[in-house]
Every structure is written in C-alpha cells, then in structure tokens.
Amino acid sequence: MGIVNVTPDSFSDGGLNFAPEAAVASGRRMLAEGAAIIDLGAESTRPGAEAVAVEEELRRVVPVLEGLVTAPLSIDTSKARVARRALELGAELVNDVTALRGDPEMVEVVAESGAYLCLMHMRGEPRSMQDDPSYTDVVSEVAAFLEERLAFATSHGVREERICLDPGFGFGKTVEHNLALVRRLDVLLALGRPVLVGFSRKRSLGRLLGDPDAARGTTAASLGAALAAFERGAGIFRVHDVREHVEALAIAAAVERGGATEST
Numbered sequence: 131m132g133i134v135n136v137t138p139d140s141f142s143d144g145g146l147n148f149a150p151e152a153a154v155a156s157g158r159r160m161l162a163e164g165a166a167i168i169d170l171g172a173e174s175t176r177p178g179a180e181a182v183a184v185e186e187e188l189r190r191v192v193p194v195l196e197g198l199v200t201a202p203l204s205i206d207t208s209k210a211r212v213a214r215r216a217l218e219l220g221a222e223l224v225n226d227v228t229a230l231r232g233d234p235e236m237v238e239v240v241a242e243s244g245a246y247l248c249l250m251h252m253r254g255e256p257r258s259m260q261d262d263p264s265y266t267d268v269v270s271e272v273a274a275f276l277e278e279r280l281a282f283a284t285s286h287g288v289r290e291e292r293i294c295l296d297p298g299f300g301f302g303k304t305v306e307h308n309l310a311l312v313r314r315l316d317v318l319l320a321l322g323r324p325v326l327v328g329f330s331r332k333r334s335l336g337r338l339l340g341d342p343d344a345a346r347g348t349t350a351a352s353l354g355a356a357l358a359a360f361e362r363g364a365g366i367f368r369v370h371d372v373r374e375h376v377e378a379l380a381i382a383a384a385v386e387r388g389g390a391t392e393s394t
C-alpha cells in the first residue's frame with residue numbers, strides 16, 4: 131500500500147503531494163513500482179496535528195481521486211462524508227484511524243457500499259496521543275480493542291472478510307510499545323483477519339537508531355521493521371518507499387516459499 135498524503139503538513143511527505151498533479155503522479159509511480167493499492171489521505175494524523183474541516187479534506191482529495199480513477203484506491207479518513215465521496219469515485223477501501231469511532235455515520239457508509247475496511251488502534255487523539263502513553267499490557271489491550279471494533283463493524287453489516295486490522299504504530303505508543311506489538315503480532319493475527327502494518331518512516335525508527343529527537347525514520351529502518359513484521363505474518367504494508375519495500379518483501383517471500391529456480 132503506497133502512501134500519498136495530499137497535505138501540507140504530514141510528518142514525512144508533507145507538501146510533496148499537496149498539489150493534485152503531484153499527488154496523481156506519485157500514485158501512478160507507486161503503482162508502476164508494484165503497489166497493490168494507493169492510500170490517499172488529506173488530513174495529517176502526526177502527533178500534534180490539527181483537525182481539517184470536511185470541506186477542506188474534500189477539496190484536497192477529490193481531484194486526486196478523479197486523477198487516479200482507474201487505480202485501486204484506499205481513502206485514509208475518519209469522516210463519513212469524505213469516505214462516501216471517495217467510494218463514489220471508485221475507492222475500494224476505507225482506512226479509518228479511529229476504527230469507526232470518529233464519525234457515527236461511518237459504519238453505515240462502509241456497510242452499505244460493501245467497501246473493504248481497515249480498523250486501526252489509536253490511544254487518545256492525534257493532538258495529544260504521544261503525551262506519556264501507558265498500558266498495563268499493550269499487546270493484549272490493543273488486541274482487545276481491535277476485537278471489539280471488529281465485532282462492532284460486523285454487527286453493523288460490514289462483512290468480516292472485508293476487514294483488516296492494524297496495531298497503529300505511533301498512535302499513542304512509545305518505541306517499546308511499538309516493538310512489543312511487532313514482536314507479538316501473532317496475538318493480533320489470532321483475531322482471524324489480515325494485519326496491516328504502518329511503520330514507514332515513523333519517528334520511533336529514528337529514535338531506535340540513537341537520535342532521541344528524530345522526527346522521522348529512514349527508508350532502511352522502515353524496511354527492517356517491515357521485514358520483521360512480515361516474518362511474523364503481517365500481510366499489508368503501508369509505505370512511502372514502494373519500490374524498496376516491494377523488492378525487500380519479494381526476497382523475504384521467496385525465502386519463505388522456497389523453490390527458487392535461479393542459480394545466481
């Protein structure tokens with residue numbers, strides 16, 4: 131899953147894809163590099179980010195949806211009106227970082243459209259979520275949350291086989307919390323749905339490499355996190371650097387499968 135943020139302020143690609151033509155070109159490039167789907171977002175969820183009004187989110191994202199109309203698209207939004215418009219324009223997955231808690235109408239929009247849905251764990255809200263997050267047992271608490279959200283979605287008519295789950299790295303979590311969630315990904319997989327991971331360029335990675343003030347992680351560090359998650363069963367990788375991830379994961383998958391015939 132290639133990330134295209136149509137925002138001026140995303141933590142990693144903010145401003146880069148703010149112009150619709152630039153966002154469309156980035157999406158096309160990522161598809162050519164092997165992305166299976168493009169995740170379009172028009173509101174940054176980085177720690178401390180301010181909310182964006184629905185009209186502004188639509189103004190940012192609609193021209194990009196129109197420009198990528200034949201591509202497989204995901205809409206990264208927690209607003210039902212934005213999701214509805216994106217689905218009308220051909221998006222097939224709703225990536226809601228609030229896991230259907232942000233807008234009471236969202237569950238109906240997803241259920242009625244038959245779209246795919248990503249349910250992500252977040253503790254608190256972007257403005258304050260990194261202010262000293264604490265858990266008794268982060269892995270079981272995240273799993274319990276996702277299990278409850280999965281039950282909520284299916285009881286409102288979203289088909290279970292359309293849902294994937296995401297631990298939400300960096301969303302109200304310390305570096306240690308993020309690592310524990312990768313290490314024990316089996317606990318989330320036991321819920322029976324594919325797991326999506328979004329560690330790409332997140333600042334935990336830079337901090338793990340020794341910079342306590344890092345605002346983002348490197349591509350190489352992102353690849354390390356993706357491979358560790360792949361080894362533990364993650365199936366969908368939300369990334370900024372598509373070519374690098376496709377190549378690294380192709381090799382890891384070939385090792386897993388065995389049976390390569392090349393002699394070199």
Ligand code: HH2
Binds near residue numbers: 248
């Ligand atoms: N992370 C971000 C945004 N959306 N969605 C899912 N499912 N999982 C994630 O980990 C996730 C997400 C934050 O990263 P990014 O989009 O690069 O930055 P920003 O929120 O600043 O636009």
